Amino acid sequence: MKPAPFAYHIASTADAAAAALARAEGRAKPMAGGQSLGPMLNLRLARPELLVDLSNTPDLQGAQVEDDAIVYGACVTHAQIEDCVVPDPTPGWLSAAARHIAYRAVRNRGTIGGSLAHADPAADWVNIMMALGSSVLVAGPGGARAIAASQFMTGSYTTALAPDEIIAGLRILRRTPDARWGYWKFCRKAGDFAQASASVLVDAQRGDICILIGAIETTPAFLSDPEEILAGRRSIRDAVAQALPGRGDEGLGLHVAAVTRALAIARGERD
């Protein structure tokens, strides 16, 4: 339960981190809060030769306020979002979701950028950032680029990041209180990984409507015809079954429940 030896580098800037990763030619790993990579190192499932520590990198911290969005540095922690230490671009949706990520001791170190880079299919931010139409801001030797959150995760634990790129931040669009939102997940125990999760967004002002299901062992999936589902003309079960082909009732049940409850939250029928 002790990590294999590795060299250690504290990155002073995002670009310096990317340069260090590029020099290591795939034998290095970036680490933000280390709450996912840490266990993998301790279990020796991950054995990088070099660890590039981003947790204190100044340009990955804090939030920048833009007209239409708020940009979180990749190393903003779940606890900072929970405590509203950084401004919430939504009417409290992010703060409420952050509170239920793992445990407080994990939230104090775990980061939003790290969670997206780890790309666990059951992770909360993977689902929520996709549903909110956020962009992932990436730094690397080839220059900065932005990737839509819906294009970022390419499969379980797999992302569009190149080995020498890191997430610099997240651009999250502002949402007004007129917009409706629901997020619900099923966990066997408080703080455990979700076995099903669903986001519902209805933002008439921006014209954004989506229903997204997560914790499906791959990239979260948008349900087709969300307007019809919201209007009660399309069955949730049919829509979920279409998004998850080949699963029997047993495999669909939790996901149908998650969508039903997220919809109820978005309609204000339950907390």
Next chain:
Amino acid sequence: MTATTTLSVNGQAVSASVEPRTHLADFLRESLNLTATHIGCEHGVCGACTLFVEGRPVRSCLTFAVSCGGADVRTIEGLQDDPVMARLRAAFTAHHALQCGYCTPGMLATAYDIVTRLPGADEARIREELAGNLCRCTGYAGIVEAIRDVLAQGPHAHEFAQLARTAPSGAKAPALAAVAAPESSLPQQSASADEEIVGGVTLSRSVTVQASQERLWSIISDPMTVAKCFPGAKVDSVSPEGLVAGSFTVTIGAVSARFAGRGKVAFDGVAKSGMVSGMGDDGASRSRAQGKVAFSTAAEGADASLLVVDITYKIIGPLAQFARARLIAEIVDRLLKLFANNVQLLAEGKDVSIETGGFGLSMLLGAMVAALRRALFRE
């Protein structure tokens, strides 16, 4: 190699030379002899090692000492004279909130966080906040009662500073890649690939390739070509009897592993079908994957054909308990897609594209990924 880290532990400045891989709990216990911090699971699940960094509870098994440069670290030893901790200790005693005491330092750290951060917490919230600390003796009732008791005496001020984190000054970054990772040694022995897979899981898949059945068959009936189409696969030798030696290098997320083993290939040129069976060992996880792939082809008109694949696998060893069929199925599907794309390219007379990252076909891959998440937390 070691790095020097300077931090404050219970108000005392400490400067020490540590290996980068040393986590904070080990550093406190082994280097500073501060043994109140207990180590349980060492992967962030049990909460026994919870202590304070910058006034906030963290898992010290998931925090490297070298990353705490300039930080303020508080352990249970450092809170002996703290009035809030004194109230918690008295309440834990009064409510029988411990038996063996192993979880208690972590419980006290979390309890301190609850009573100072959440003055209005009710029993449900206390239980939710305690979910990250496991106790196998008490059934939690006494612990919850003790925290309620202390909350009722509140409000409580956080008695030690919650400092803004200052960037470590003068921290010297070790030279890049100064340490070479050790080569993992792989077991030499390999069991027979012919063994029946008892209790295996079977996945059936089919993909359409835009090529005639003849063309498809000419590609997939050559083990070397098939291996070329599977990123991460390497065939070292094929004997005339169809015995194959090779390996799969698998990289997904932060995990990279090499499974080496032997297998057997049999082709039926008349039916244009075949069977690959094999077994591979991963030295790092001391686990073994056993698999059998039956494949057949069928014409779908003159220019298209169907490749039907039935995969049966079984995982033996420490990773077996983590294998989840659906996650493995997702990985198999992604792999088959890559494989089909490469076969298609070959059928069109082009060279195959090997995706960077060496995503390979090991059933163990899925098991390993699944192993992570059960145990692990998100970043």
